[in-house]
Amino acid sequence: MRCSDVEALWDDVRTGQEPRSERAVAHLRRCKDCQAVYEQYEGVAYCLTCLPIVEPPVHLVPRIYDHIKALRNRYRSKLSDSVARVESPLGTLWVAWRDSGITFVGIDRGEDEETQVASIERRLSRPVRVVQAPDWIQTAVRDFFATWQVDMSRVDISGLSPFEQAALRKAAQIPPGEVRSYGWIAREIGHPQAARAVGQAMARNPVALFFPCHRVVDANGALHNYGYGVEVKARILAMEGYVKTGR
């Protein structure tokens, strides 16, 4: 083994993981030059391990936390929907939206903001941020109460199941001031046995008013149920010009 080979093996020899160690050690025993080199290499390694551990400044971790917090917020705002209170002839509404369209419409329940926002978040299964309503949201609400109809391209119910979406889209075809039964929707969307499931889909409608689940009633014309109370359902239908003609 040549001296240069032995020198190159120094770090392997000291960690004892080199199969050629034995030959290198044998060489070292009789080579003063290599011994000196090994000693000096050890000196270098030792000097490096002696370098003091410098503590980071105390503000380092808080600063990193701040960066992370800012990133999280930015990330969140991309995921989250915006929500705003909008005044309407029916009282205050909560309207949530994202780039793809309006994702939630609900009637203010008079509870504190935190509770209502939490229930919207639960309904949408994602965080929402309370902001001021932009013009297009105000306009959408105003237009709805003027025409009782909505530009469906501005509403996003893509988070719902295909069945729920089909049921709601069918409900949206009921003309304002008229009602249809749960069974009618079930038949229309090709699931004649699923009247009860239609009822559940209406109950889970995240976009109240705009998807007019209030126009869907019992087979015998009874208003049946409404997320905000049957009286509110009756009131909306009355505002639309519905006159009960049934038995």
Place this chain on the structure above:
Amino acid sequence: MTANASPQRSPEVPSVDRFERIVDEFQRRLYGFALRMTGNREDAEEIVQDAFVRAFRALGKMSPEQRSELRLQPWLYTITLNVTRNRLRSKRPTNVALDSLADPDALLNNTQEGPEQPEQVVERGTDLELVEKALLQLPMHLREAATLRFIEGRSHPEIAEILDQPIGTVKSHVHRAVRILRRILGPEVGRVVKAEEPINAV
């Protein structure tokens, strides 16, 4: 994911939700590493901040499978190294180390005839400032190898993973770094150490 149970305890899968824990665990180590690599506290501080931000972003884009397979420590070293390289490249285009990268022999000759004579090393004993400076005189790739090996105490395979280099290259860089450091610090470096205390293998 838990199908093939291993005898070792499974470490927590890194995630952005619990990223603060990662910061707490590694900030000292990465700061120390960046400081040795740059020799500058402000740089080290900025590098560590950038590195954690990059790590956070990267982690946020990974699938759960990728995260569970991630080897956190080498990965963080790699990110820190990349940030360090970028920073040194943009900040000091005429860095000593970069000059010597172009002509390592010039570095050796310079330091032999330079102000730091071997006697001074002996006189000042373990003058650690000299060691710090010597390390900073190394070309970047050799400084990386030496710092990871002797200051961070990483094994050859670990360094190979961090630097994404073959083990042979790592060993060769470590050896070249030590050879140059020996020349810079002078032949008496061994004697200084011997007078102090026995050498502990890293």
